[in-house]
Amino acid sequence: MSLNSKSRDISKLxxxxxxxxxxxxxxxxxxxxxxxxFSGSGKREQITYLLNKYKEDPKELLYIVQEIINNHTSVTAKNITPINDSLISLNLKVDPETYKAEIIRVPIHDVEMVLNNIAAENPMRFEDILPSEIIQKAKTMAQAYMIIYCSENTLRLFIDKISIEKFGDNYWNSLNIPRELKDKVGIRKKEETKNLFHALRGEKELFYLDMDDLGRVIEQNWDIFKTYFPNLSFIRQRITELTITRNLVAHNSKISDEDYLRILLYYKDILRQIGSL
Incomplete structure (x- = not known):
């Protein structure tokens, strides 16, 4: 979307x-x-300033638009359409029933189509700055992220379910959690209160821990989890390998085809062990 298009839509909004x-x-x-x-300027100028300032920051922009809608005196299903028409260039939309703003997620194939269109305009220059092998690698990275995301949240839900069965809903203080992990959860929760425009991690403490932390929770409470795995080294090894690849993906580093196949295999291994829950 061009800058002129964004500026025009910001003016409309x-x-x-x-x-x-x-x-x-x-x-x-x-x-x-x-x-x-800006206290002496009009509301249009003030809103224009905000939208322009954060037009490249989706989460901040989402927060701003949602707050405006929450405080707007005449947002209705009828005028949501022109609002959404102007929000598209900012990758946002508003649900016409709930009036909840959300970020538009662009599917991978749409991203590829946009890149191909850009390349068609100047193929030689585009190939210099973004070789085709990088685009192919990006697809692999996207698939790897999905496996890692599913793996991490599968482990969270597994720990949550078993812990509830053993200790009840308020199981956190009954588990053997290392002090540094409790401190990490506390720090992240505190930071979250300072950035209310960001999405919350989750309602439970487990959502404030990283994948390798979840492995430590299982290890430190092996008595209640051991019936689901052949041995401790089985789950420890798989979480370690998944964590290494997770960190590579998080920092946009290259992963090999072998890395990708390994995390896929390890996730399948974990699912086989806990799939009967």
């Missing part, structure tokens, strides 16, 4: 939102987002 904000003070509503004094 500012007109729509600015017209019906009632007595709401935009600078007060977004006090931490203004770097200059």
């Amino acid at each position: 500012a007109n729509i939102f600015g017209a019906s904000m009632g007595t709401v003070s935009i600078p007060k509503l977004f006090s931490s987002h203004f770097e200059a004094d």
